[in-house]
Amino acid sequence: MAIIRDITERKKAEASFRLMAKIFEGSNDGIVVTNTKGHVIDANKAFTFITGYEKSEILGNSPLLMKSERHNPGFYFLLWRRLLKTGSWNGEIWAKRKSGEIYPKWLSIYTVNDEHHKTSHFVGIFTDITARKEAENQLKKLAHYDPLTGLPNRALFIEQLKWALKMARRNNKLAALMFLDLDRFKLVNDTLGHQAGDLLLIEVARRLEKCVREVDTVSRLAGDEFTVILTNLNTVDEASLVAHKILQAFVLPVNLGNRDIFISTSIGITSFPSDGTEIDKLLKNADTAMYHAKELGRNNYQFFSHVMNQKVLDELEMETNLRNALKNGEFLLHYQPQIDLLSNEIVGVEVLIRWKHPIFGFISPTRFIPHAEKTDLIITIGVWVLQSACSQAVQWQKEGLKPVRIAVNISGTQLKRQDLLGTTANILLETGLAPELLELELTEGVVMENAELTINTLNKLKEMGIRLSIDDFGTGYSSLSYLKRFPIDTLKIDQSFIKDITGNPDDYAIAATIIAMAHNLRLRVIAEGVETQEQLQMLRDKNCNEVQGYYFSRPLPEAELKQLLKRESKF
Ligand code: C2E
Ligand code: MG
Numbered sequence: 331m332a333i334i335r336d337i338t339e340r341k342k343a344e345a346s347f348r349l350m351a352k353i354f355e356g357s358n359d360g361i362v363v364t365n366t367k368g369h370v371i372d373a374n375k376a377f378t379f380i381t382g383y384e385k386s387e388i389l390g391n392s393p394l395l396m397k398s399e400r401h402n403p404g405f406y407f408l409l410w411r412r413l414l415k416t417g418s419w420n421g422e423i424w425a426k427r428k429s430g431e432i433y434p435k436w437l438s439i440y441t442v443n444d445e446h447h448k449t450s451h452f453v454g455i456f457t458d459i460t461a462r463k464e465a466e467n468q469l470k471k472l473a474h475y476d477p478l479t480g481l482p483n484r485a486l487f488i489e490q491l492k493w494a495l496k497m498a499r500r501n502n503k504l505a506a507l508m509f510l511d512l513d514r515f516k517l518v519n520d521t522l523g524h525q526a527g528d529l530l531l532i533e534v535a536r537r538l539e540k541c542v543r544e545v546d547t548v549s550r551l552a553g554d555e556f557t558v559i560l561t562n563l564n565t566v567d568e569a570s571l572v573a574h575k576i577l578q579a580f581v582l583p584v585n586l587g588n589r590d591i592f593i594s595t596s597i598g599i600t601s602f603p604s605d606g607t608e609i610d611k612l613l614k615n616a617d618t619a620m621y622h623a624k625e626l627g628r629n630n631y632q633f634f635s636h637v638m639n640q641k642v643l644d645e646l647e648m649e650t651n652l653r654n655a656l657k658n659g660e661f662l663l664h665y666q667p668q669i670d671l672l673s674n675e676i677v678g679v680e681v682l683i684r685w686k687h688p689i690f691g692f693i694s695p696t697r698f699i700p701h702a703e704k705t706d707l708i709i710t711i712g713v714w715v716l717q718s719a720c721s722q723a724v725q726w727q728k729e730g731l732k733p734v735r736i737a738v739n740i741s742g743t744q745l746k747r748q749d750l751l752g753t754t755a756n757i758l759l760e761t762g763l764a765p766e767l768l769e770l771e772l773t774e775g776v777v778m779e780n781a782e783l784t785i786n787t788l789n790k791l792k793e794m795g796i797r798l799s800i801d802d803f804g805t806g807y808s809s810l811s812y813l814k815r816f817p818i819d820t821l822k823i824d825q826s827f828i829k830d831i832t833g834n835p836d837d838y839a840i841a842a843t844i845i846a847m848a849h850n851l852r853l854r855v856i857a858e859g860v861e862t863q864e865q866l867q868m869l870r871d872k873n874c875n876e877v878q879g880y881y882f883s884r885p886l887p888e889a890e891l892k893q894l895l896k897r898e899s900k901f
């Protein structure tokens with residue numbers, strides 16, 4: 331007896347099942363099957379590969395285990411509603427790997443029905459699209475580049491800055507933002523045309539990129555404004571070095587077809603997180619520092635944080651550096667016009683020393699003069715200033731410019747230790763400058779400190795025809811009547827009184843009194859630090875003789891001052 335059963339169907343089904351199993355396991359897509367309660371009943375190898383979960387770990391669990399926090403509950407609600415209504419859902423979704431890493435995947439979910447058309451299973455099939463996402467982002471970035479120079483534009487720069495900030499915080503490292511503005515770029519554009527300007531910008535971009543490391547970002551924000559983000563710094567000095575390198579990169583002219591253009595840049599630097607942790611604040615800091623660099627005569631760099639400027643300096647051996655500065659010719663002079671309020675003409679210029687350190691950029695005289703005074707280097711520096719200023723004045727006259735008085739600052743040490751009389755006489759002789767055109771500025775404190783000794787020197791200087799003025803007047807302890815004994819021509823009212831002259835009645839009264847009493851003593855009065863029209867008007871009303879300050883002009887390099895002197899028009 332034999333029972334014969336046709337198992338063709340069963341064999342077929344078995345074959346089909348084996349095939350399915352093969353496809354299931356071999357698929358590069360992750361596949362997960364759940365029952366209607368949402369418990370995982372099967373998952374393939376790719377599932378483990380992508381999610382990091384072993385099959386044994388996920389069996390019986392919910393796929394919600396792999397949910398990222400990137401979507402709100404509404405997202406899942408809509409997903410389910412669509413799935414139950416139409417039998418499928420697909421789309422992009424953020425998920426979480428076992429490691430905690432969030433990644434994007436393309437997910438399709440299907441419902442599987444039993445023979446009674448009731449849902450029996452859900453199947454999820456997904457691919458990891460991290461790579462595609464990255465490519466997409468890459469494309470997005472392409473829209474973030476400046477077409478002229480190929481550098482990141484403002485939008486991308488902001489993104490990079492955010493990222494750099496995050497990294498610096500996370501790694502406990504220092505980073506820096508540099509804001510660069512080309513000096514006198516407008517002039518190039520106006521005189522040579524926009525096409526030349528464009529070529530120049532391209533070359534600037536190329537040079538800037540050469541100055542930084544791979545990890546740093548050079549961007550062009552607008553016009554002639556560039557930024558550099560320096561990441562992963564150990565100390566601020568590293569930013570100094572890059573800034574120095576950038577300044578050096580502009581030493582050689584840019585060739586634009588048939589002409590060579592010299593261009594320089596002013597750089598402001600802020601570091602983060604130390605100087606701030608907000609994007610806007612950092613940009614503002616760097617911009618402020620950049621303006622400071624412009625103020626100091628362009629073609630230099632400044633840190634936003636004064637503490638930092640100071641720190642960089644303290645690390646230097648000031649004395650050695652000052653000596654080298656003299657030897658290497660790092661000092662230069664700037665000139666600030668002094669305007670007569672009756673004629674509205676420039677009648678004098680104050681000579682202000684500038685130190686351009688090859689690595690640390692411009693260093694303010696208020697910082698290095700005190701050091702120089704301690705070491706007596708001030709004497710050598712003082713001689714250099716006097717000598718250079720006098721020959722410059724003579725040079726202007728030779729060039730046919732109207733003679734103006736030049737005021738040179740003399741420090742206490744010079745008065746006490748130097749043979750000021752002999753040196754000045756020699757310099758006047760050598761240069762041929764008329765003594766009436768030289769004015770020496772001494773501060774109130776210095777004059778009073780050794781009153782008896784000084785009075786002698788001052789009398790002799792006066793006899794030679796040299797003019798004398800008391801600088802920063804009002805801050806010291808002298809009385810005006812005492813001053814009568816000194817052969818002085820001018821009082822310079824200290825800027826601190828001028829600053830608040832319009833807002834503070836006391837300061838106004840002090841300034842007014844100084845002017846009135848000085849006039850009684852037949853002294854001229856000059857107000858320094860005049861910045862606004864209102865301050866000027868008040869000083870005019872009180873018959874102040876001269877003014878000096880940003881309102882008319884900042885201290886200028888020689889070439890620019892000359893342009894002012896050449897100008898026929900009055901202020
Ligand atoms: P000072 O002789 O009282 O010079 C005036 C200072 O005020 C200068 O600063 C000048 O740039 C600044 N100033 C001018 N106008 C304005 C204004 O409108 N607003 C403001 N806020 N400031 C204004 P600077 O050049 O930094 O010089 C600082 C000091 O350093 C000088 O004060 C002077 O005491 C000393 N110094 C500068 N050059 C020499 C020098 O050749 N020899 C000596 N011994 N001292 C110098
Ligand atoms: Mg002065």
Ligand code: MG
Binds near residue numbers: 822
């Ligand atoms: Mg002063």
